[in-house]
Amino acid sequence: MNSATIQLETLSCPSCLQKIESAVKGLNGVDKDSVKVMFNASKVKAQFDEDQVSLETINQAIEDLGYEVLKSKARAV
Numbered sequence: 001m002n003s004a005t006i007q008l009e010t011l012s013c014p015s016c017l018q019k020i021e022s023a024v025k026g027l028n029g030v031d032k033d034s035v036k037v038m039f040n041a042s043k044v045k046a047q048f049d050e051d052q053v054s055l056e057t058i059n060q061a062i063e064d065l066g067y068e069v070l071k072s073k074a075r076a077v
Helices: 014-025 055-063
Strands: 002-008 036-038 043-048 069-076
Touching: 002 055, 014 036, 014 043, 014 055, 043 055, 055 069
Parallel strands: none
Antiparallel strands: 002 043, 002 069, 036 043
């Protein structure tokens, strides 16, 4: 398992949080219980199985919603 931290553009509303959370949780290989979207910090944290999904795929799912990923990183846990 890997742990991802993704820095986003400023989130402007609580519905943004819900859209991003749903998109990330909907990806195969993401530990749904680990997904946390921090509204005030404009960050997403999640654990994922790199054999099933890549960090780039997670970033793309967020960007497909119209949000900008400023930076992201993953580390083994």
